[in-house]
Amino acid sequence: MEEKGKILIIDDNEDVLFALNLLLEPYMEKIKVTTQPSRIEHFMTTFRPDVILLDMNFRRDAISGQEGFDCLAQILQTDPQAVVVFMTAYADTDKAVRAIKEGATDFVSKPWEKEKLLATLSSALKLSRSRREVGKLQAQMLALKGDDGLPELIGNSPAMQKVKETVGKLSNTDANILILGENGTGKDLIARMLKYFSPRQDAAFVAIDLGSIPEQLFESELFGYEKGAFTDARKAKPGRMEIASGGTLFLDEIGNLSLPMQAKLLTALEKRQIVRLGAIEPTPIDVRLICATNADLHQRVAEGGFRQDLLYRINTIELRIPPLRERGEDILLLAEHFLTGYNRKYHKEIKGLTREAKNKLLKYSWPGNVRELQHTLERAVILSENLLLRPSDFFFPAAANEVHEEAGEELNLEKLERKAVEKALRASNGNMSRAAELLGITRFALYRKIEKLGL
C-alpha cells in the first residue's frame, strides 16, 4: 500500500477488531478500534482518522444493517468529508448500493480477502488526502479573493462623492490605479471595491504590504523560488505576483520601496513576467495593478527617491482620498456606522451620541483618519455605561490637538503630526504598540512616521 494513514475501525466483535488490527498494523500509520458506536464522535474529533472502516451488522438489527446506516449518518454529520468503507458479512448488493447512496465511499465483505481489503483501503486513503487537499485549496482561494462581499464605503461629503463617482467610472476597466491618501483614509477598502467592480471580480485579489516586507525577502515573496534556490528552500513556492496572475495585485505602501526593488518591480511589470529565484525560465504573469501610498510620489520623483518610469506605469489613473478632517459630516456618519457594528459585536444598546459628543468628534483633527475613528468608537462602546455616548467617552491623545480656529493656533499638519507622535511616544514610555494605538494607526505606520519625521 503506497499511502499510510490513520484508520478507525468500528465493529461490535472484538475478535474481528483484533484480527484487523493485526492485519493492518504494517500498512497503517495509526489504528484505533472501538466496539461502541457512541464513541464515534469522540474518536473523530480527537483521533481525526483518514478512513473509517465501519461494520454494518451490529448485534441489534444484524440483518437489516440499520445500526450501521445510523452510524454512517452520524459520521457524515460530524464531518461531511469523512471517508467511510462499509463492511458486512452479508454482502448483498442492495445494501452496498444504499450505503454508497448514503455517502459511504466503498464496500468490503466479510470474511475479507487480504489483498482486496488492502486495495480498497489504499484508494480510500488517497481519496481522503485529495479531499483534504481540495478543502485547503478552496480555503486559500477564498482568502486570496478576499471574498467577503462588497465593502461598504460610507460618506456623503462632496469629497467622498467625487471618490465614489470615480470608482464608478473605473468599474469594468482594467486600468492601473494609484490610490493616494493619508494612513487610515480607506485606501485598502477602495482597492477592494475596485476589484469588486472589475472584470476580474471572481479572480484572486492578492494584497501585499510592501512596507512590511524586509528588503532581503522582497524577491522571494513577490517572485517565488525554486527548490534549492537557498538553504531553506526545501520545496518550490510561487510568489505573490504569480498567485495574483489572472486577478488583481494590490501593492500597498509602494512609496516605501527602495530604488533597487523599484527597478525589479518595474522590469516584472514591463515584461509581464517574473523569474522565480533559482529558476532559468521566466513565468508569464497577467495582473491588474492597484497601488496605494501615503507618500507624495510626485515629490519623491522630484527628489530622486522614486523612479518616474515606475510612477508612469502604475498611475494610469490617480485616485486621491481626502483626509477625514476634510470630510465634515462624514465623521458623524462613520461614527454611527461603527457604533451600530460595535453595539452588535459587544452586545450593547447604545442609542447614539449627545450633541456635545458629536461636536467633540467634529472638532478633532483625526491624524489617524477613519481607522482612528473606528478605534475610538470601539473603545467608547466597550467602556461606556451611557445610553448616549458623551464627550467623556472619547479619549484623544492630548498631543493630537483639537482643531480650534482661534488665531495663532498651530495648523501646520506636519508640525501637528510630529507633536502627536512625540506625545504618544512619551505617554506610552516608548511602547510602540501602545503609541500606535493612541494615535489610531498601525505599528508599521508609526515606524514609517518616525522615520519620515526623523524622530
Ligand SMILES: Nc1ncnc2c1ncn2[C@@H]1O[C@H](COP(=O)(O)OP(=O)(O)OP(=O)(O)O)[C@@H](O)[C@H]1O
Ligand atoms: N469610507 C469608509 N467607510 C467605511 N469604513 C471605512 C471607510 N474608510 C475606511 N474605513 C475603515 O477604516 C479602516 C482603515 O481603512 P483602510 O485600511 O482601508 O485604510 P488605508 O488608507 O488603507 O490605511 P493604511 O494607509 O494604514 O494602509 C478599515 O477598517 C476600513 O474598513
